[in-house]
Amino acid sequence: MKSYKIIVIGSGFGGQCAAINLLKKGINDFCILERRNFMGGTWCQNSYPGAAVDVQSPLYSFSFEPYNWSQMFAAQDELEEYTNFVIDKYKLREKTFLNTNVEKLEWLKDEKKWLIHTDKETFKSQFIINSSGPLSTPFYPNFKGKDSFKGETFHTNNWNPNFNLKGKKVAVIGSGASAAQVIPAIVDEVKELNVFQRTPHWVMHRPDKIFTKFQRKLLKRRWIYNLVRYYTYWSLESRVIAFKYSDFLLKIFAKNKAVKHINKSLKNRADLIEKVTPDYTIGCKRIILSNTLYPAFAKENSHLFTREEQIAEITETGIITTKGTKVDLDLIVYATGYDATDSVISYPIIGKNNMFVGSFWSEFPRAYLGTTLPNFPNLFILTGPNTGIGHTSAIFVIESQMHYILDSINAVDKNNAQAIEVTARAEDKYTTFIHSEMEKTVWKRGNCTSWYQSKSGHVIAMFPGFTFTYLKMAKNFKIKDHNLIK
Ligand SMILES: Cc1cc2nc3c(=O)[nH]c(=O)nc-3n(C[C@H](O)[C@H](O)[C@H](O)COP(=O)(O)OP(=O)(O)OC[C@H]3O[C@@H](n4cnc5c(N)ncnc54)[C@H](O)[C@@H]3O)c2cc1C
Numbered sequence: 001m002k003s004y005k006i007i008v009i010g011s012g013f014g015g016q017c018a019a020i021n022l023l024k025k026g027i028n029d030f031c032i033l034e035r036r037n038f039m040g041g042t043w044c045q046n047s048y049p050g051a052a053v054d055v056q057s058p059l060y061s062f063s064f065e066p067y068n069w070s071q072m073f074a075a076q077d078e079l080e081e082y083t084n085f086v087i088d089k090y091k092l093r094e095k096t097f098l099n100t101n102v103e104k105l106e107w108l109k110d111e112k113k114w115l116i117h118t119d120k121e122t123f124k125s126q127f128i129i130n131s132s133g134p135l136s137t138p139f140y141p142n143f144k145g146k147d148s149f150k151g152e153t154f155h156t157n158n159w160n161p162n163f164n165l166k167g168k169k170v171a172v173i174g175s176g177a178s179a180a181q182v183i184p185a186i187v188d189e190v191k192e193l194n195v196f197q198r199t200p201h202w203v204m205h206r207p208d209k210i211f212t213k214f215q216r217k218l219l220k221r222r223w224i225y226n227l228v229r230y231y232t233y234w235s236l237e238s239r240v241i242a243f244k245y246s247d248f249l250l251k252i253f254a255k256n257k258a259v260k261h262i263n264k265s266l267k268n269r270a271d272l273i274e275k276v277t278p279d280y281t282i283g284c285k286r287i288i289l290s291n292t293l294y295p296a297f298a299k300e301n302s303h304l305f306t307r308e309e310q311i312a313e314i315t316e317t318g319i320i321t322t323k324g325t326k327v328d329l330d331l332i333v334y335a336t337g338y339d340a341t342d343s344v345i346s347y348p349i350i351g352k353n354n355m356f357v358g359s360f361w362s363e364f365p366r367a368y369l370g371t372t373l374p375n376f377p378n379l380f381i382l383t384g385p386n387t388g389i390g391h392t393s394a395i396f397v398i399e400s401q402m403h404y405i406l407d408s409i410n411a412v413d414k415n416n417a418q419a420i421e422v423t424a425r426a427e428d429k430y431t432t433f434i435h436s437e438m439e440k441t442v443w444k445r446g447n448c449t450s451w452y453q454s455k456s457g458h459v460i461a462m463f464p465g466f467t468f469t470y471l472k473m474a475k476n477f478k479i480k481d482h483n484l485i486k
Helices: 013-024 076-089 177-186 213-219 222-237 239-245 247-265 270-276 293-297 394-414 424-438 467-475
Strands: 002-009 030-033 102-108 113-118 122-130 152-155 169-173 192-196 302-305 311-314 318-321 326-328 331-334 379-381 419-422 482-485
Touching (some): 030 122, 169 318, 177 192, 177 293, 222 239, 394 482
Parallel strands (some): 122 379
Antiparallel strands (some): 102 113, 113 122
16 A cells, blocks of 8 residues: 555645645655546646636736746636646656545544545555645536437536537526636537526626737746736735625725626617626625626527526427427536535545544534644645635635645644644634624625535635735644644
């Protein structure tokens, strides 16, 4: 059985960040387990037409690895290039087992180690850094007759590049961030585009910009890159004031602009304006940045179905709506998101005292700093409960979490201990604090349902505050909140 000090699960930006930080600390005794036959996570997997980042690239990149981006909001192919550049630069391929799906983790109480069951072999390690990704396992709603459709079907997460869209009748189910990117990207190619929207999202102008040769040259200078990064960070961070503290600011700086964006993009289309205007507070669901979505809805070959006429059934040849309309189709695209809330981790984890993570999370997922759980020693979850952010870069939070994880590992080594475990009291205090802060946010009181919420109604995807507050907490390692196990 292969044994390591640390096993990192997943090779997306989370897994890469963990691995690079370990290498920088001189820790070599680790490996990465990746279920797919390639490394890289999100940006190597999501290759649907129009896929791109929604956060300015100089910020949506590792702080320690600037890049010569060609545009402000990089498209998927450039993000894939960046991902592979990072993986190659730090020689992470040689640390990785591909095609290795983690199926179960088990804490061995006598050895004080984790046993990692995969579909290939079993591994053992002292520490686990789980970076299996919050948006990694696609979600398919269970429509009546779903499997009977004889045409082509795929999820945006699993796009078939060999399917020729030209002249085809297509349905896109969903209206979230991926749908908003794929719809304008394919509308001109297909014969007919039918979009099934359950709830409209608020959409704002996307301030994209192709960098000139000169600007790219400037970006190669580290101090200029950092300046752009800092400017972007602080301008995005200021949005938290509105999300958390001020409906008035949300109205002035977001809603009014979004309403203007709708009216300007859909002039003379009162029918569409009504269909795309949300009835909940802006910010409650992720705000979409797009200059092309509304014009795509207005195209002659495009038809927008709303809550008033939903999918009743999927048949061999297409979709029948609740009003009895029969929509013949060649392709159904599921832009229906991810299993993101109640099953943050898709495999069972059995900790001390035979405790399952699933049982601990039976009401809602929770964790100290969104990272550690009582009864699960030496287990760290990257992008765990309440570490998500809607306004800035997820990579910032991942890098912040690494401070806490490295300090925890260091505490074990320095004290000649074998394991570290957050106390139940500290976790409970943290989680109570998170959810009392959450009450103030638009995600909780914005009158919408979203994937940010768990079935229990708790908002478990988002951190209810500034990311610099999170960073400060993650850097301030408190040994008193933990038990060391010798
Ligand atoms: C389409 C899309 C657009 C996004 N846009 C943005 C954006 O604009 N801004 C932003 O901040 N964030 C965005 N995100 C969120 C994104 O998830 C994070 O930014 C970041 O990429 C997360 O990295 P990760 O390593 O945690 O997860 P991932 O990149 O999802 O990587 C997880 C990896 O773990 C592997 N894995 C999962 N389960 C197992 C298992 N059981 N065994 C072994 N391996 C496993 C997966 O195969 C995958 O490679 C987007 C996500 C998606 C899907």
